[in-house]
Amino acid sequence: MKKRFLFVTGLMTLLVILAACGKDVPDDLDWEVQDFTYTDQTNSEFGLSDLDGKVWIADLIFTNCETVCPPMTANMSQLQDKLAGADVDVELVSFSVDPKRDTPEELMKFSEKFDADLSNWHFLTGYDNEEIKSFAESSFKTAVDADPNSDQFIHGTAFYLVNKDGVVVKKYSGVSNVPYEEIVDDVKALQ
Numbered sequence: 001m002k003k004r005f006l007f008v009t010g011l012m013t014l015l016v017i018l019a020a021c022g023k024d025v026p027d028d029l030d031w032e033v034q035d036f037t038y039t040d041q042t043n044s045e046f047g048l049s050d051l052d053g054k055v056w057i058a059d060l061i062f063t064n065c066e067t068v069c070p071p072m073t074a075n076m077s078q079l080q081d082k083l084a085g086a087d088v089d090v091e092l093v094s095f096s097v098d099p100k101r102d103t104p105e106e107l108m109k110f111s112e113k114f115d116a117d118l119s120n121w122h123f124l125t126g127y128d129n130e131e132i133k134s135f136a137e138s139s140f141k142t143a144v145d146a147d148p149n150s151d152q153f154i155h156g157t158a159f160y161l162v163n164k165d166g167v168v169v170k171k172y173s174g175v176s177n178v179p180y181e182e183i184v185d186d187v188k189a190l191q
Helices: 002-021 068-087 105-112 129-140 178-189
Strands: 036-037 046-047 056-059 091-097 121-124 144-146 153-155 158-162 165-173
Touching: 046 129, 056 068, 068 091, 068 153, 068 158, 068 178, 091 129, 105 121, 129 144, 158 178, 165 178
Parallel strands: 056 091, 091 121
Antiparallel strands: 036 046, 056 158, 144 153, 158 165
16 A cells, blocks of 8 residues: 555656746747837837747837836846856847937937947837837736826836747746746747
């Protein structure tokens, strides 16, 4: 009886371990990113086709932001350093939610404030407010709205992990308590 109990317990443990190994990344959101072609900080076209077959992390920011965007961008910069230190191949994409003010030149200045390595980090603009609002809602399931009482914007503050097929599989806090090591591990799992 004891041998049978140990055998069954061992078998169940093995099955749990094998089931866990089959998952690429927990919290699979399965949100397809809509096709896009926008303008980056170098005034060049950049779109979903440039990310085909690549793992990438996205966020929503704007350069005139007085609250969450500076810490988010600082955190993304720190994440970029950690990913590079782990020798992980990943692209970073920051979509401006204020495209009227965020010209490529403004995005370039903003990126420089945070020591962004622009070899794999793209700051995007080149659309109107309605387009980014629709894109954010359909691709990242988050709202983007102008604050009626100021020149600020209300938007999601998550970092979104996108797999090689252009599907959002997980999101993380982008403002505080960013789980850097978890993100690095999840990106590695998708490589």
